[in-house]
Amino acid sequence: MRAFRDHFKHFLGDTIVEIQVGMGPAGELRYPSYPEQNGTWRFPGIGAFQCYDKYMLSSLKAAAEAAGKPEWGSTGPTDAGEYNNWPEDTQFFRKEGGGWTSPYGEFFLTWYSQMLLDHGERILSSAKATFENIGVKMSVKIAGIHWHYGTRSHAPELTAGYYNTRFRDGYLPIARMLARHGAIFNFTCIEMRDHEQPQDALCAPEKLVRQVALATREADVPLAGENALPRYDGYAHEQILQASSLNIDESSDDKEMCAFTYLRMNPNLFQPDNWRRFVAFVKKMKEGKSADRCWEQVEREAEHFVQASQPLVQEAAGALMH
Numbered sequence: 001m002r003a004f005r006d007h008f009k010h011f012l013g014d015t016i017v018e019i020q021v022g023m024g025p026a027g028e029l030r031y032p033s034y035p036e037q038n039g040t041w042r043f044p045g046i047g048a049f050q051c052y053d054k055y056m057l058s059s060l061k062a063a064a065e066a067a068g069k070p071e072w073g074s075t076g077p078t079d080a081g082e083y084n085n086w087p088e089d090t091q092f093f094r095k096e097g098g099g100w101t102s103p104y105g106e107f108f109l110t111w112y113s114q115m116l117l118d119h120g121e122r123i124l125s126s127a128k129a130t131f132e133n134i135g136v137k138m139s140v141k142i143a144g145i146h147w148h149y150g151t152r153s154h155a156p157e158l159t160a161g162y163y164n165t166r167f168r169d170g171y172l173p174i175a176r177m178l179a180r181h182g183a184i185f186n187f188t189c190i191e192m193r194d195h196e197q198p199q200d201a202l203c204a205p206e207k208l209v210r211q212v213a214l215a216t217r218e219a220d221v222p223l224a225g226e227n228a229l230p231r232y233d234g235y236a237h238e239q240i241l242q243a244s245s246l247n248i249d250e251s252s253d254d255k256e257m258c259a260f261t262y263l264r265m266n267p268n269l270f271q272p273d274n275w276r277r278f279v280a281f282v283k284k285m286k287e288g289k290s291a292d293r294c295w296e297q298v299e300r301e302a303e304h305f306v307q308a309s310q311p312l313v314q315e316a317a318g319a320l321m322h
Contacts, residue, residue, distance in 0.1 A: 001130040013135025018259070020139045020186065021127045028143045029120050029174070033159040034083065044147035044201035045084035046093060047159035051076040051112060063111045072104055080159070086201075087148055093155040100153045100165065109163045113170065116161035117177055124181040140178055142171070144189030144209070144228055150202030171212050175219035184258060185216050190225035190243045191236040206243075213248050217255065224259040230266070232274040237281040244285070256288055270317035279305050
């Protein structure tokens with residue numbers, strides 16, 4: 001971080017106005033519980049707890065002894081299935097009598113999620129000390145784990161380190177930790193609609209985004225967003241506009257996401273129809289929730305930007321192709 005600061009010092013606070021602090025896989029604050037490489041994990045598997053190296057086991061042992069339950073400290077759950085199981089395949093995550101609701105389960109999940117929060121706290125403390133007073137904001141990315149969200153245990157969130165269940169809010173502690181350091185809570189899957197996702201896996205990205213929006217509001221931490229998958233269609237743009245306006249209840253009149261990161265710049269974005277839709281989308285985002293004009297009107301107004309940028313777009317598309 002110090003090397004980055006020193007190398008880019010002439011750009012910080014002007015060209016570079018925000019630094020997203022990497023916290024784990026894909027830069028996100030989470031355990032590597034659903035690794036896609038080599039086919040280890042496939043959507044919508046529940047993933048696996050990551051607590052079996054000697055350092056984690058040593059910490060677990062100490063926590064169990066401190067809790068007066070040394071027998072809980074020898075290993076993580078042995079009945080939590082494997083990467084590609086579903087919740088009801090396992091004793092630990094099943095809805096009726098699952099181990100996650102037992103005293104041991106609550107002890108383990110509290111320890112496991114707190115270890116992740118402590119990791120985030122340490123990294124952010126270093127980042128804050130490195131980058132303070134130079135005019136940049138800090139943000140942290142949190143994964144949008146929306147599959148099996150409709151179950152009681154929320155197994156994929158638990159294995160990733162988010163102690164979020166039907167009966168417990170796992171995002172408020174994260175939001176409060178970020179608030180203590182003045183960091184932005186950056187969340188993914190903003191473009192997704194519930195009905196577009198596999199319903200047999202009880203996916204609910206819209207409900208998840210709403211929960212996160214409420215948590216960040218309660219913790220008074222700014223919320224930013226990203227789309228999880230590349231999308232170039234009007235439906236995704238509309239969903240992003242809706243989600244970023246934070247219309248979660250009647251008390252959210254003046255609240256909006258503080259920023260949105262659009263994924264991704266590639267040759268597909270510069271296809272004429274995609275570029276036209278993207279220009280209109282950016283125009284709508286800039287106007288914010290106060291704008292009530294229809295898409296067609298915005299697209300007509302955006303047309304001259306599309307025409308003016310045509311040579312640059314063709315050049316960019318060519319560069320990306322090669």
